[in-house]
Amino acid sequence: MTDGGPDRSRFAAPPGPTRPEFWRSPLRGPWLTAVLGLVLLVGVTLLFVTGLLSYASYNPDLAPVNDQTPDKGWLGFYLFPWPTSPYWLYRVNQGVHVVLGIVLVPVLLAKLWSVIPKLFEWPPVRSVGHGVERLSLLLLVGGAGFEFATGILNVQLHYIFPGSFYVLHFYGAWVFIGAFVVHVASRLPRALRSVRRAGAPPQAGTEEAAGLVSPRPAPPTISRRGALGMVGLGSLALFAVTAGQSAGGWWRRTALLAPHGRDPGPGPHGFQINKTAASVGIRPSDIGPAWRLTVRGPGRQVVLTREELLAMEQHEAALPIACVEGWSTSDQLWSGVRLTDLAALVGRGSDPSRALVESVQRGGPFGSVVLADNQVRDPRSLLAVRVNGAVLSEDHGYPARVIVPGAPGVHNTKWVTRLTFGEPA
Numbered sequence: 351m352t353d354g355g356p357d358r359s360r361f362a363a364p365p366g367p368t369r370p371e372f373w374r375s376p377l378r379g380p381w382l383t384a385v386l387g388l389v390l391l392v393g394v395t396l397l398f399v400t401g402l403l404s405y406a407s408y409n410p411d412l413a414p415v416n417d418q419t420p421d422k423g424w425l426g427f428y429l430f431p432w433p434t435s436p437y438w439l440y441r442v443n444q445g446v447h448v449v450l451g452i453v454l455v456p457v458l459l460a461k462l463w464s465v466i467p468k469l470f471e472w473p474p475v476r477s478v479g480h481g482v483e484r485l486s487l488l489l490l491v492g493g494a495g496f497e498f499a500t501g502i503l504n505v506q507l508h509y510i511f512p513g514s515f516y517v518l519h520f521y522g523a524w525v526f527i528g529a530f531v532v533h534v535a536s537r538l539p540r541a542l543r544s545v546r547r548a549g550a551p552p553q554a555g556t557e558e559a560a561g562l563v564s565p566r567p568a569p570p571t572i573s574r575r576g577a578l579g580m581v582g583l584g585s586l587a588l589f590a591v592t593a594g595q596s597a598g599g600w601w602r603r604t605a606l607l608a609p610h611g612r613d614p615g616p617g618p619h620g621f622q623i624n625k626t627a628a629s630v631g632i633r634p635s636d637i638g639p640a641w642r643l644t645v646r647g648p649g650r651q652v653v654l655t656r657e658e659l660l661a662m663e664q665h666e667a668a669l670p671i672a673c674v675e676g677w678s679t680s681d682q683l684w685s686g687v688r689l690t691d692l693a694a695l696v697g698r699g700s701d702p703s704r705a706l707v708e709s710v711q712r713g714g715p716f717g718s719v720v721l722a723d724n725q726v727r728d729p730r731s732l733l734a735v736r737v738n739g740a741v742l743s744e745d746h747g748y749p750a751r752v753i754v755p756g757a758p759g760v761h762n763t764k765w766v767t768r769l770t771f772g773e774p775a
């Protein structure tokens with residue numbers, strides 16, 4: 351045995367998966383692993399970028415109520431004020447993030463399958479350098495599993511991690527991407543070589559075979575390209591049953607995996623409801639005749655009844671609701687009072703600024719939000735009282751809800767009872 355090579359007499363692997371002969375699939379090899387890896391390189395990069403943008407859309411630095419990861423420190427270095435144009439920005443970004451995440455699941459599983467023998471490498475740690483590399487693989491595989499699992503659980507059941515999904519998914523993403531960058535840097539040249547050399551698979555035991563090629567292959571039952579095609583079909587099938595929820599409208603019927611049902615019903619209120627009034631404990635008395643809208647500004651306060659709000663100038667805006675879960679509605683026609691007009695009531699007409707929006711909802715993380723200056727100033731930003739020509743239904747936020755172009759669904763607060771413009775007192 352030459353220097354540096356594994357010395358089998360000293361490190362005899364116990365029988366079982368730690369022995370290369372244990373793994374018999376003739377499909378495993380650098381080419382398959384490399385192709386799957388390159389697909390993941392593109393896909394995960396896009397997932398990471400859309401994920402960072404998704405986080406930025408919350409304007410987390412604006413106020414603690416906007417951020418569920420308050421201790422992020424410099425991990426928020428890239429944040430910027432989330433724009434209101436194009437008004438579909440959040441919708442498209444979040445749709446790509448969620449649909450891509452789901453579509454990549456078969457690719458991720460196939461990639462893990464293709465390298466399983468390496469996960470059982472013997473001895474587990476050969477040297478300090480090897481130990482560090484294996485630890486980074488643990489973070490890579492663990493991080494990927496964790497990000498995909500938390501993401502998918504969240505899109506199916508938004509509230510399985512009460513309040514903490516953001517924290518888990520956010521920090522998990524940074525751990526995962528760190529390991530991912532290390533992995534790509536060390537493997538990319540080899541992966542590119544393997545793809546180019548597709549026709550001539552290396553012999554088992556050689557450096558290039560890198561523990562992937564079985565020394566005792568079973569007869570093939572499918573070709574490598576066939577296996578890759580199956581993975582592609584799996585991804586395509588997932589795409590077909592999820593993408594409709596992000597397209598919205600008629601396409602939602604194709605979204606077999608969509609949370610909140612496939613058919614929101616007919617009529618002006620026929621679009622998704624994230625949380626019903628009853629499910630978050632809104633009482634009829636909270637939103638009945640006794641409901642008031644309090645508008646506050648520095649040193650001023652105005653209290654409006656619903657009739658007084660309706661008597662103000664009404665404006666229209668066609669905007670979608672787009673949820674972090676990846677679903678969105680087609681554009682709905684909202685009408686109500688401009689946030690700038692409400693700011694003007696309390697003397698903030700010339701320089702409308704950030705606004706704290708509070709709903710009648712007690713507790714829960716989605717009952718209030720701080721909107722940024724640019725969001726308040728956009729003439730399409732409304733305190734809506736009607737949608738598609740009808741008075742808001744209770745579940746869509748009666749008597750009044752916020753609708754802001756480009757903002758994540760969760761910032762379109764329902765059952766609003768108080769607006770505070772300017773710096774909080």
Ligand SMILES: Nc1nc2c(c(=O)[nH]1)N[C@H]1C(S)=C(S)[C@@H](COP(=O)(O)O)O[C@H]1N2
Nearest residue numbers: 622623624625673709716759760762763764
């Ligand atoms: N007060 C309050 N407003 C809320 C929520 C909530 O739970 N409470 N959910 C938000 C979320 S997460 C979304 S996606 C939208 C959904 O609006 P819709 O149910 O009218 O489609 O409302 C937002 N406004």
Ligand SMILES: [Mo]
Nearest residue numbers: 673674759760
């Ligand atoms: Mo949402």
